[in-house]
Amino acid sequence: MGQFWNELAKKLAERWLTLLVLPGVMYLAVAAIAHALRRDHALDLGYLSRQITSYAKDPAISTAGGQVVFLVAVLIGAAAVGLVAQAFGAFVERLALAADWHTWPNPFRYLTARWVTSRQRRWDTAHTNYRTQYEAALSPDPSRRPSPILLSIAAHQRTRIAVDRPERPTWTGDRIHAAAIRLDRDHHLDLATVWPYVWLTLPDSGRTEITQARTALSRAATLAAWAVLYTPLALWWWPAAALAAATGLVARHRIRTTTSVYADLLEAATRLQAVTLSQTLGIPHTGPLTDHLGDTVTSHLTPRPPDGGNRSSSS
Structure with a gap:
């Protein structure tokens, strides 16, 4: 049991370092460069070197205690910026998919x-x-x-x-929605209704593939959030605009790519698992997936609307 908790703590530390601290440290480094160079010395590496040297000679940092405090402050700041990026990434993802527009x-x-x-x-x-x-x-x-x-x-x-x-207003949102449209058009399956049940009957390998694709989509949205966070630094240091633009272009490409993969996996898993799901539900069927089976499965899994009556429950 102790080995399990050690491995779990190790994996959590790796994720914390990879997803929050390292991108946050890079952001803080760019922010520090922007603060040091500003517009007057935007590409002056010699000036930057002199500024870093002067900061390093500061008594508050040159001592061992000061360096420890500085390192802790950087780690906390980087994690905080990383959390902001993660939260904003969820907002970017919601806008990109635009399911509730x-x-x-x-x-x-x-x-x-x-x-x-x-x-x-x-x-x-x-x-x-x-x-x-x-x-x-x-x-x-x-x-x-x-x-x-x-x-x-x-x-x-x-x-x-x-x-x-x-x-939907975005290509990525329509890419996800296209999977639902095609399943309904081809097999009369309502993806929103049947997907939770399909997920529960999927083998572990299928779940792993879909989970990885979904995680990749979230990380791509977080990358777009980093591009937005880099943009205000261009007010002080104009090269930050190029960094924000490059990050944004990469994020856009990754969001489209990961969304396409995720949508393909959703559609493929539903098509492959629909017959197995019907057998799990006790619906007799032999042969490939048909429109009639799709109607039957969707109807069977669709919750009935409230009858509007007041039923008393006995405890």
């Missing part, structure tokens, strides 16, 4: 609705273009068939807007 207060809800409508119009146009190219590719007359490159470009232009018809 219909409940946002006005004028944000109104502006978001207009943006969603605009995305839908652009997607419809791109989809029409793709369908035209696709149907032409099926023509028996080779002279009327478009180049495969044109068909690929048309598909890419549509996917850049959304994988399926947009219902």
Whole structure:
């Protein structure tokens, strides 16, 4: 038992160091450089070296006790900044997925609705273009068939807007929502209803893959939060703007990539596990997943609405 707690403490310390302290130390270092150089000496490494030397000679830091206090202060400050980034990352993730945008207060809800409508119009146009190219590719007359490159470009232009018809203001939100749309369209499965039960019947390997993908998405959102935190430092030190922009671009790419992987795993796990779930529920079925089975499983797992009556419970 003691070995278990030692391993747990070791893993927690590693996560604390990796997720909070190291990014926080880097942020504090950039903030210190911004404070030391400012705009007048933005790229003057010699000036920075002299400033660091003068700080190191300060009696409050040059002593052993002062160095211990300084190290503890840096670790606490780094952890605090890391916690702020984690909290703000959760907010960034919520905005990126935008699952609850219909409940946002006005004028944000109104502006978001207009943006969603605009995305839908652009997607419809791109989809029409793709369908035209696709149907032409099926023509028996080779002279009327478009180049495969044109068909690929048309598909890419549509996917850049959304994988399926947009219902949310962001690409990442629509990527998750597309998994639910396709499961309902292909097999009449309601992902929101059946997913908790699918998760409980998944093998450990499937849970591990999905958990890792979900964690990667959260970390990508936290990286975007770091980009936002670096931005105010540009008011004192302009190179911080380049660092914030680079971090933001990387975060955007990682959010899209991890969201796509996570959505694929959600959809694949539900398709693969639906028949097993039906057998667990005692629903007789043989063969592959069908629309009828999807309707039956979804109906079986959908909670009944309250009857509105007052029932007394006996204790």
